[in-house]
Amino acid sequence: MISNPVPWPNGAKVACAITFDIDTDSILHLEHRERAPTMLSTMSWLKYDEVAIPRLVELYARYEIKQTFFYPAWCMERYPHLVDVILKGGHEIAAHGYLHENPNKLSPEDELYWFERQIAVIEKMTGQRPRGWRAPLYNFSKYSVDYLIEQGFIYDASLMGDDVPYILKTKNGSVIELPSQWAMDDWPHYTHAPDMHYMMPIKSPDEAMNVFMSEFEAMYRNNGLWVTVWHPFVSGRLARCERVGQMIEEMQSRGDVWFAKMEEIATHVQTCIDDGSWSPRIDNLPYYDEPIPELKDANLA
Numbered sequence: 001m002i003s004n005p006v007p008w009p010n011g012a013k014v015a016c017a018i019t020f021d022i023d024t025d026s027i028l029h030l031e032h033r034e035r036a037p038t039m040l041s042t043m044s045w046l047k048y049d050e051v052a053i054p055r056l057v058e059l060y061a062r063y064e065i066k067q068t069f070f071y072p073a074w075c076m077e078r079y080p081h082l083v084d085v086i087l088k089g090g091h092e093i094a095a096h097g098y099l100h101e102n103p104n105k106l107s108p109e110d111e112l113y114w115f116e117r118q119i120a121v122i123e124k125m126t127g128q129r130p131r132g133w134r135a136p137l138y139n140f141s142k143y144s145v146d147y148l149i150e151q152g153f154i155y156d157a158s159l160m161g162d163d164v165p166y167i168l169k170t171k172n173g174s175v176i177e178l179p180s181q182w183a184m185d186d187w188p189h190y191t192h193a194p195d196m197h198y199m200m201p202i203k204s205p206d207e208a209m210n211v212f213m214s215e216f217e218a219m220y221r222n223n224g225l226w227v228t229v230w231h232p233f234v235s236g237r238l239a240r241c242e243r244v245g246q247m248i249e250e251m252q253s254r255g256d257v258w259f260a261k262m263e264e265i266a267t268h269v270q271t272c273i274d275d276g277s278w279s280p281r282i283d284n285l286p287y288y289d290e291p292i293p294e295l296k297d298a299n300l301a
């Protein structure tokens with residue numbers, strides 16, 4: 001059912017990346033600038049990252065996998081000990097904004113300022129420029145792709161337009177998209193947080209895992225790409241994290257599942273494109289320069 005499956009390494013039937021976005025309390029300061037310092041309960045919920053991140057890194061070590069963490073740079077500066085834990089585990093740190101700002105709600109100039117500032121922090125704290133980016137809250141703007149291209153990123157992980165990697169192309173160049181989608185995000189399954197204006201009925205780990213694993217089974221049958229968008233303070237809670245361990249065991253028992261960092265998946269995809277063993281679908285961006293003309297002077301509200 002996938003028309004152009006990627007030839008994954010060693011005959012693997014699916015490429016899997018458990019990616020976590022480490023937003024910690026950046027999102028609370030962004031949402032409630034003045035009140036955040038006195039919102040201690042919600043703050044403590046978000047700062048559970050300090051418990052969950054070492055737990056996740058230990059979990060990955062148990063199953064001998066290396067994965068990718070998308071990290072707002074302000075959170076890295078605020079919690080450098082967590083950055084150390086991740087780097088010591090051999091995992092990738094990729095970009096996720098400076099303070100989780102929303103790129104498509106900023107001017108192009110402001111978007112670029114924060115985009116460059118996040119890169120400088122990652123370079124200083126990890127010794128390497130980031131290779132990948134996920135827009136905070138998926139808020140990829142019509143300028144974002146050119147900033148990625150200009151700054152030498154090899155992949156983006158913000159968009160939802162396919163089941164396999166594809167190419168985002170502009171007149172300035174291109175970047176590989178490693179797509180995911182809302183069903184692979186843990187917020188809709190688990191998050192009840194009135195201060196964040198997000199109130200979903202909380203599911204059991206098995207119920208949430210049914211959704212994630214249905215996606216996995218379909219990707220496994222069709223040679224797709226399976227990328228989670230999870231958060232340590234959400235999926236790293238004890239019962240959910242234990243269930244993630246069972247999930248990794250189930251997946252690894254198949255023997256033909258490729259767990260990899262996002263940068264490894266992007267590098268493999270680029271190699272396949274270069275040697276002609278695979279041709280990606282190409283999306284030319286931006287999709288629209290401005291509001292569609294049919295809306296001009298129209299009273300459709």
Ligand SMILES: [Zn+2]
Pocket residue numbers: 021022023096100136137
């Ligand atoms: Zn985020």
